[in-house]
């Protein structure tokens with residue numbers, strides 16, 4: 043999850059490309075489905091029948107679907123995402139689970155420009171997506187704006203050393219070339235940073251709670267090799283010759299291979315679940 047986009051258009055293109063294969067999303071490990079179910083479970087007492095809930099960057103709808111039973115027949119859940127492919131899959135998943143509009147709706151929206159009126163929602167979720175937003179503090183302020191007074195925002199992100207394969211590539215780049223490879227999750231990769239950004243966005247400090255949970259699992263090493271190396275827009279590619287980059291990549295792949303067991307390579311993931319009230 044590392045890249046260096048300066049414009050909104052570049053970032054959106056990156057996101058659309060990354061999530062174009064919605065049919066394969068989470069298919070290997072089921073990690074995102076478990077993670078989304080857990081964020082809803084952790085605040086299940088706060089989601090009540092009749093509530094209006096928004097799932098921001100809903101993807102294929104895991105969180106929205108987990109929340110839908112809690113709002114009952116009189117409530118509604120709206121899932122928004124910028125990827126049409128992910129939304130198509132979300133709608134399929136909702137139909138399979140027996141949900142229809144208006145109780146569960148999906149809308150194509152940019153999470154950084156949500157069009158909803160002030161004080162619309164009782165609860166907002168944003169699971170495993172905030173690091174993709176270009177303006178994280180601004181996004182959190184707008185999520186707060188659309189919550190009712192006392193409304194709850196629940197979002198999740200990951201600690202700094204989560205996602206072993208990508209983390210190893212960044213560490214090796216630093217050790218070998220002294221280059222810091224930026225990581226999208228950096229602005230929110232610790233308990234302290236999550237707390238600070240929520241309070242800065244205007245959420246009531248005494249309500250902000252951050253829970254750390256271990257979601258480590260064995261991953262597919264060939265999948266990691268395809269997705270987790272340094273992205274080509276990183277400055278490393280300007281500073282290091284193509285031959286050295288190829289050798290660096292080979293060393294990284296060998297280091298990954300050396301960790302593989304019968305179950306896969308150990309992928310450390312520590313989730314940060316953040317809860318904050320307006």
Ligand SMILES: C[S@@+](CC[C@H](N)C(=O)[O-])C[C@H]1O[C@@H](n2cnc3c(N)ncnc32)[C@H](O)[C@@H]1O
Nearest residue numbers: 074099100101123124125128152153169171174
């Ligand atoms: C890792 S997926 C998480 C999806 C879902 N919340 C889950 O837990 O499975 C990240 C999602 O964020 C969405 N996303 C990223 N940037 C976005 C933006 N600016 N507006 C709306 N959705 C965005 C992507 O399209 C993708 O579906």
